[in-house]
Amino acid sequence: MQALLALENLTKTYRSGGTQLTVLADVSLSVGPGETCAIVGPSGSGKTTLLGLSAGLDLPTSGTIRLAGHDLGALDEDARARIRNEHVGFVFQNFQLLPTLTALENVLVPIELRGGASPRTAAAELLARVGLGDRLDHYPVQLSGGEQQRVALARAFINRPQLLFADEPTGNLDGDTAQRVADMLFELNRTAGTALILVSHDLELAGRCGQVVRLRNGRRIA
Amino acid sequence: MVLFSLSITLGIAALVALGSLGRTLRRTLDEQSKAVLGADLVLSSRQPAGPEETALFERLGGERADEVSFASMLSFPGREGTRLVNVRALTGGFPFYGRIEAEPATAVEGFRNGDGVFIEEGVAQQFGVGPGDAVKLGAWTTRITGTLRRMPGDSVSFANIAPRVYMAGSELPRTELLRKGGLVRYRTLFRLSEPPPLKEVVKANQAEFRRLHFDFDTAEKRQEELGRALEDLNAFLNLVAFIALLLGAVGIASAIQVHVQQRLAQVAILRCLGASMASTFAIYLAQALALGLVGSSAGVVLGAAVQFALPRVFRGLLPFPIRVEFSILAAIQAGLAGVGLSGIFALLPLLAVRRVSPLVAIRAAFETRRSGTDWARWWVIGLIGAAVLGFSLLQTRLWYQGTGFAVGLGLAFVLLSGTARAIVWGARRFTPRWLPFTWRQGLASLHRPQNRTGTLLVSLGLGTFLLLTLQFTRSTLLHRLFPPAAAHQPNAILFDVQPDQRDGVVALLDRLQLPLLDEAPIVTMRLKTVQERPVAQLLTNHIKPIPGWILQREYRSTWRTHLAGAERLVAGRFVPRIDATVTPIPVTVEEGIAKELGIGVGDRLSFDLQGVTLDCQVAGLREVDWRQVRPNFFVVFPAGALESAPAMHVLATRVANAGESARMQRELVQAFPNVSALDLTLILETINNLVEKVGFAIRFMALFTVLTGVVVLVGAIVTGRWQRTQESILLRTLGASRAQVRRILFAEYAGLGVLAALTGIVLAAAAAWALSRFVFHVDFLLPWRDALVALVSVPTLTVAVGLLTSRGIANQPPLEILRQEV
Structure with missing residues (x-):
């Protein structure tokens, strides 16, 4: 089976002051359709850098990234944005909703950016699935943290992505809400067949994934 | 923040420059008090002096000069063209005070000796003639001795209709232009002997002046009238500059609001560490005052430079040349006004500091809410109102004018802010779904949390409103006073036609096929x-x-x-x-x-x-x-x-064009030298010129308001840049292209610009309507073309400034989204 995401020997270095800083060194990883993968490690281990490179938010200093069959290194930023829009969904620790849009409108943003017709019914159904059927017209400021993250979940799934990146999806939520959001994440992974890559400090959450990548000082140790 | 402090710079600069100008005007007027008339006393009449009048002149004593003036046509032998002029035949040593500015300087002596005539510079330029060239006035063919730039006692405003031509009184009979019944004005100009004071002379003889049908003018009266007119103009322009300063103060208040919002946690920490509410409040008030001081200082420096441009701006409006000198007092006054207004306006957003609970330092989501009326807020609003009213009253001589200005300005602010609120509300509820996402998202930015729509609409709208009110009023007046004439309506008047010339003139018109x-x-x-x-x-x-x-x-x-x-x-x-x-x-x-x-x-x-x-x-x-x-x-x-x-x-x-008008005037002056022709287009041109001169001065000052609006816009975009960048990064992460992000920014600024223009247009139309109806008593006519120009130019300016200030936002790497602090 061809990998949906294939990272080979990724290295990322930055210049900081006068010194060269290697934040990721020679990391390889492969995730197939519908699979789940957790990236764990202490702060500063390179988790976020790896997630950003995997999603095409940045380019490596060396190594290759193939996402949904595309070599991201060969594409410019606009082309990578198109790939993200067509194949990828995101869930962030701090929700990242547009404050000027309602819950329903926020869910529709990825579709709107593609220029397609707005599937308002599908968006409303997704919101209903995450338990926000009665909050369609609420603005982010009118929603609790957990509710905002559920809107973000619905947004992540609206364009039926092949791969979902989640960066500390439960990091800002209390225990019960975090549990509920995590359940939804895995349920949507199962039902939609979407591959899931998540970054988390929460080892219990990471343990629910099929593959766990451990990083330390920018190197994959497991 | 420093950028925001510059928003009051332009207002201060305008006030400093105008303050210096005002002081210069008063000083020049005092110095040249007698030169504004050129004489102590001027008596004018439509009748030549008879025995009774001469006896009065003798009684008044002193040195005397006589001037006979009338309209006539001046032609240039060997050249095309004739011109309606105001002939002034002078006998005696007028002007007694001040001096004639002429080119060459010897020209004055030349015309006094009867060597020729002395014509206004503009006419010489118009016909390409100069000293030594031949001119014909009535039956007299003579030479030009020189050109006139300035004559004491004369206003140049209407010189375009009938430019002045001076000649020696002794040569007047040679023109053969004085005929009975013609419109002639006789002026006798006096330099009175030493005391009694002029006022007493006038008082003692006023009844006699009236009985003999003399209009009289004195240097004191002229100085007083001129002083009043200049003071009024200066006060009016000061008020226009004050609007720029107020806008700047609003800009500073807006900056303080953002500053305070972003530092509520810091305030809470200070409170936790034991800082009192008063000392916390004082810290931020000191920051606001410092901003005011920075902006004011920059304004004083800029004002010192701008003042040198003012004589050029006011050229044509002032009766004497001026050289503006920097006034320290004006600088101090304007600087204090800047710091004071910045402080007072900043109080409103600073009130939020008082309500920050120390608990916010522990739990960011904690909000302190207190019910009931915040009386401090009303005190501050009252203070702002009192400051505006106080400044207005200081500038205007009449209390109702100052109050009217302050109330009008308050009303404009309320209307603009009200419109802004309505727009924010409307943008949230009525943005059409059929619009492309980028447009909807751009327009949605008008109601994003901590949006600056209100500040921007007030600052951009007020500038638009000011400029358009002037433009609308000018267009309405010119159109109503001089409507495009129908084909059967006259546009040229021939006057001073003697009864025995009437049939000849009619026959000439007939021959020229003029009705x-x-x-x-x-x-x-x-x-x-x-x-x-x-x-x-x-x-x-x-x-x-x-x-x-x-x-x-x-x-x-x-x-x-x-x-x-x-x-x-x-x-x-x-x-x-x-x-x-x-x-x-x-x-x-x-x-x-x-x-x-x-x-x-x-x-x-x-x-x-x-x-x-x-x-x-x-x-x-x-x-x-x-x-x-x-x-x-x-x-x-x-x-x-x-x-x-x-x-x-x-x-x-009615003449069809300038060529036909010139031909008629040429033939007329040849056949009937005493008959004068007045072309309507000249009057229109003259009034247009005058309106243009006044309008230019006002527009120049209003420009400070517009530029302040732009500075506030730049400041607001810069302080809102963080928010825009976050949105851009999120959208880029979700798959938006750079072009889409730019389109969203474009839509936001275009929407803001269009709304500011529309608000400005509506308010200006209302103000111009009121001015037309109640001040000028003419029907208002909306100049659609001016409105359309504003509707295009204001959004263009807003978009240009907005996109320029937002450069780089669309290029922010999306990876930043993962690195934001939570």
Whole structure:
């Protein structure tokens, strides 16, 4: 089976002051359709850098990234944005909703950016699935943290992505809400067949994934 | 924040420059008090001095000069073209004070010696002539001795209609232009001997001046009038500059609001560490005052530079050349106003500091809410109102003008802020779903949390409103006063046509295939009594005063058998013809002047026609459309009453273009040297020039407001950049292209610009309507073209400034989204 995401020997270095800083060194990883993968490690281990490179938010200093069959290194930023829009969904620790849009409108943003017709019914159904059927017209400021993250979940799934990146999806939520959001994440992974890559400090959450990548000082140790 | 402090810089700069200008004007006026008239006393009359007048002149004593002035046509032998000019034949050493500015300097002596004429610089430029070239005035062909730049005592505003041509009085007979019945003004100019003071001389002789029908002018009176006019202009421009300063203060308040919002956690920490509410508040107030000080200091420096441009801006409006000197006092006053207003306006957003709970330091989501009215807020609003009112009252001499300005300005702010709120509300609820996402998202930014839509709409809208009000009013006035004439309406007037020349002039028009559209004989007379009461008595009536100019003016009346095209009878009847012996003579009076005189149908009045009394009775009242270029009259006599009086004729025709007008004037001056022709386009041009000069000065000051609006816009975008960048990064992460992000920014700024323009247009239309209706008494006409220009230019400027200030936002790497602090 061809990998949906294939990272080979990724290295990322930055210049900081006068010194060269290697934040990721020679990391390889492969995730197939519908699979789940957790990236764990202490702060500063390179988790976020790896997630950003995997999603095409940045380019490596060396190594290759193939996402949904595309070599991201060969594409410019606009082309990578198109790939993200067509194949990828995101869930962030701090929700990242547009404050000027309602819950329903926020869910529709990825579709709107593609220029397609707005599937308002599908968006409303997704919101209903995450338990926000009665909050369609609420603005982010009118929603609790957990509710905002559920809107973000619905947004992540609206364009039926092949791969979902989640960066500390439960990091800002209390225990019960975090549990509920995590359940939804895995349920949507199962039902939609979407591959899931998540970054988390929460080892219990990471343990629910099929593959766990451990990083330390920018190197994959497991 | 420093950028925001610059938002008051332009307002301060304008105030400093105007303050320096005002002081310079007052000083120059004091220094040149007598040069503004060129003499101590000027007596003017429509009649040449007789024995009684000469005796009065002798009694007044001192040094004397005489000036005879009238309109005539000046031609240039061997060249194309003739020009209506105001001939001034001077005898004696006028001006007694100040000096004539001429080129070459010897030209003054030349014309005094009778070597030729001395013409206005503009005419010389228009016809490409200069010293030594030949000119023809009536029957006199002579040379130009030089060109005139400035003559003490003259206003140059209307010099375009009839530019001045000076000649020696001794040469006047050679022109053969003085004929009986012609419109001639005789001025006698005095340099009085030493005391008694001028005021006493005038007081002692005022009754005699009136009895002999003299208009009089004194250096003191002229200085006072001029001083008042200049003070008014300066005060008005100061108020315009003050608007720029107020906008800047709003900008600073807006910056403080953002600053405070972003630092609420810091405030809470300070409170946790034991800082009192007052000391925390004082820290932020000091920051606001520091911003005011930075902005004000920059404004003083800029103002010192701008003041050197002002003499150029006011060129053509001032009766004397000025050299503005920097006024330390003006700088201190403006600087204090800047710091003070910044502090007062900043108080409003700073009030939030008082309500921050120390708990916020522990739990960010904790919000302190207190119910009930925050009286401090109302105190601050009252303080702002008092500051604005105080400044307005300081600038205007009349309390109701200052109050009116402050109230009007408050109203404009309320309307603009109200509109902004309505727009924010409307953008949230009514943005059409069918719009592309980028447009919807851009417009949604108008109601994003901590949006600056209100501040921006006020700052951009107020500038637009100011400039457009001026433009709308100007267009309405020019259009209403000079509507595009219909084909049958006259646009050229021939005057000073003597009775024996009338048929010849008509034949000339016929030969040139120009229509004779109207004509009237004119007899000049003065009002003697109204309802049996002598004018002299009415002049002293302070209970129900009639304006002096109405009682003392020279009435140019006519006789005819019918109502003219520009008038209609509104009361009584029009008597077409009477027998010469009928008395009182049944006349019709223009309704406006009848109202001023307090007379109606059946009332009596009498005129003095060169010593003969004409007893009249008002038979009817006429409404006259003064805008039509026709011979219009306050008093019309029936045929049969005035035919034996010395008269001159006025004829009206229509010329198709400038070439036809020039040809007519050329042929006319050749055949009838004393007849003058006035082309309507010249009047239009002159008034347009005058309006343009005043308008330019006001626009120059209003520009400070517009630029302040732009600075506030830049500041608001810069402080909102973080928020925009976050949104851009999120959208880029979700798959938006750079072009889409730019389109969203474009939509936001375009939306803001269009709304500011629309608000400005609506407010300006309302203000111009009110000005037209209540001040100028003309119907308002919305100049669509000006409105459209604003509707395009304001959004273009906003988008240009917005996109320029937002450069780089669309290029932010999306990876940043993963690195944001939570």
